[in-house]
Amino acid sequence: MxxxxxxxxxxxxxxxxxxxxxxxxxxxxxxxxxxxxxxxxxxxxNGLPGRDGRDGKEGPKGEKGSQGLQGLKGSQGPPGKMGPAGVVGGKGSPGEKGSKGDIGGRGLQGVPGLKGDPGNAGPSGPKGDKGPLGEKGVKGERGLQGTTGQEGKPGIAGAPGPKGDKGSVGEKGAKGSNGDRGLQGSSGLQGLKGQIGSPGPKGDKGSIGEKGTKGDSGLSEINLVKRQVSTLEGQLRALQSSFSKYKQVITFPNGRIVGEKIFMTSGYEGNFESLKQRCSQAGGQLASPRNAAENTAIHQIVALYNKPVFIGINDIQTEGRFKYLNGENIVYSNWEPREPNNDKGAEDCVEVYTSGKWNDKSCGERRLIVCEF
Ligand SMILES: [Ca+2]
Ligand SMILES: [Ca+2]
Structure with missing residues (x-):
């Protein structure tokens, strides 16, 4: 104030x-x-100069003046000192996922990796086709003689042998006691004419008798032949029975009889030519069924061995025309469905399956032998 x-x-x-x-x-x-x-x-x-007023008394206090005009804006001061670093703020919330960027350029090729361990063996592949038949090998040297085997079982009883020679007459035995009287036999043959006796005394003249029938002069010889024929017939029947039994024996168990034919196997296996040759050498030929009964007999042998066989039928000469070994066209067949198909153009021989059905097959295959006699 x-x-x-x-x-x-x-x-x-x-x-x-x-x-x-x-x-x-x-x-x-x-x-x-x-x-x-x-x-x-x-x-x-225009008056006198006044005194300097120093002697004056203090005047009354003036009224408060009105507010002066706003002063000019002062110039900007220098920047203040940098304040201390603020406290680190909390982690902000994750931002929204940005859009996928463009595919970058291909990177440089990396260094080749180390060689890995070998993988596990894969599964076996399918069985390949059967290869062609190899060439026949050189005959091997004769091996050492083996030890004597065990004594075999007694063989099957053979067929009865031929009738032996008549034995010598035995000594006469003692006379037996009389037997009971037998039945009256049929009239015997007329005996031979006796020697002429000495003449008897002349008899009385008899009366004239009736005229007799004409005699049968050769009857005795015919009857003799008849008996001989009858005997031979009996022997023939016995022989036939014996022969039939013999056939059954030799065809057991590897053969079958159909009518006059006998089908047999020896168990040998080979290609068509080999089988054909073996049957021929044995006096027969490769089995050639001409009807269902014969095919059934072959089928039974196939089933027994559970191995297919080649039969004496082929179309080697003309494709598709199957013939017997003698060149005659076949009169019977028992093909499997869709056979013969001449697969790969190389099936000219015929095998009988274990089902009894036929299939044309390559002649080089090995099959069981069955001959017919
Ligand atoms: Ca063929
Ligand atoms: Ca075929």
């Missing part, structure tokens, strides 16, 4: 000084940055 009166006095003094040295009636206005009141001086009068 004391500042305002001081300033006022100071301002009045300035006005006096100005008045003495400057132009009259001139108002002096001046802003004092430290003053808060505007002082206006009036023009000087």
């Amino acid at each position: 004391l500042l305002l009166p001081i300033l006022t006095i100071f301002a009045l003094e300035i006005c006096v000084l100005k008045t003495s040295n400057a132009i009259p009636n001139q108002s002096v206005q001046k802003w004092d940055p430290n003053a808060c009141t505007l002082i206006v001086c009036g023009p000087a009068q």
